[in-house]
Amino acid sequence: MAKLNLLSPHSPFLRLLLIIALFLAASLIPFIGLLFLITLPLALFVLCLLIDQMKVLVAFLIILCAMLILLSFMHTVLPVFALAATGLAGILMAQTARKNYSIEIVILLPAFVILGAVVFYFIYGGMQLSMSPWQLLEKHITEAVESNIQIYSRLPLNPEEINAIKNSKPTVIQFFIKISPAICIISILFMIWINALMGSKLLHKRGVVLPNLSALSEWRAPHWLVWIFIAGGGLSFLSQTHISFLGINIFLVASFVYLLQGLAIVSFFFQSKDISIFFRCLFYFLIAIQQIVMIAIAAVGFFDIWIDFRKHFRKDQATH
Structure with missing residues (x-):
């Protein structure tokens, strides 16, 4: 009987499943999906502290497994790992904040989860393409710089300026390769920091006060x-x-x-x-x-x- 209640149209758990499913599905949409992916820790962080954390975790894992099965038919499972890492980061934020751990722990532990996923991606992706993780990083940075140069070449700039931009390509690529570890760590820390800050404000409006995050x-x-x-x-x-x-x-x-x-x-x-x-x-x-x-x-x-x-x-x- 309890199982039937969970799947009834008015079941809070079913509504929770739908919310998480819609959020995860939106994260896979090109361009705008990045915004949903970045704020996924915020969504799960708030849900875990407003609802039973175990229910949120179970609902998240159910939707994640369903997406893994669906995307495996399309031979593209890496997005699921990105969703898993960012989602688990949000749940870990809630767990550490609930236990009144210091702000450093609340930020750093989820950041390590996402950083581990990034490292896994470059190791796994490099193995798939028969190249080292560093070569895969160089490939991504080169493609990003080249696409930006193409955008600049379409702008109404002087031919001399366009040539200067094209000639600086090797220097720009090497510069970003050199500072890429710092960019990655800073981006992850900033993302978790903003999610924690926004989550704390949203929870405060609902009457949930987290002392360490409020200060x-x-x-x-x-x-x-x-x-x-x-x-x-x-x-x-x-x-x-x-x-x-x-x-x-x-x-x-x-x-x-x-x-x-x-x-x-x-x-x-x-x-x-x-x-x-x-x-x-x-x-x-x-x-x-x-x-x-x-x-x-x-x-x-x-x-x-x-x-x-x-x-x-x-x-x-x-x-x-």
Whole structure:
């Protein structure tokens, strides 16, 4: 009788299955599907904390297995692994947040799941194409750069500018290959960070408060990160290619962590001054499109180690 109730039209579990099925199916749509894939951790994170987590996990695995069977007939199963990794990341976010783990654990554990899936893709994909994972990475970057050059060649640019872009292709390809590990790690961390931030706000509106995620504006990077930041910057200037390659990637990832700390300080300032949502969004948009502003925010996060900007904001607030 209980099984029949689960499959009845008014069953909450059936509605849960439909929601997850629609979200996963939308993730496979070209172009727009990327948005659904990126926000899949958010959807499952929120569902797990509003509904029974075990039911969400079971529903997710049922839909995932069904999609695996369907896509196996089309000889394309890799998308299922991408869905599995991002979905499990969201469920892991919910599990760690529910147990009040630190924000670092809530972000890093799901990030490792997705990073592991990326590594698996390049190993498995390289084996399928009889090439090394690094060669597969070079292939993808080369194709991406070439497609962008084709787009630029269609723009109303001077012939000299188009030729300059085409001539710079090998340099651009090598540059992106060199920093690709950092780009991958930063992209994953940023995706999980945004999902956690948005999920916390959505849950707060539903009356679910997660103490560690609610205090993101108070977050600061560990003090020992400064030594990794300095070491990465120093190694990037060495003449040995492999050491320099390692150094620049370490430096970029550490810089991104300080950018997150800078954003936390900006968020604290907005909250303390009660800045309107419109101006907050406008400033965040400016950060996204202006690299110099992004670098300035990262510098604020870095120098916060010694200055403690939030302490000064609290003093100003107390005097008023």
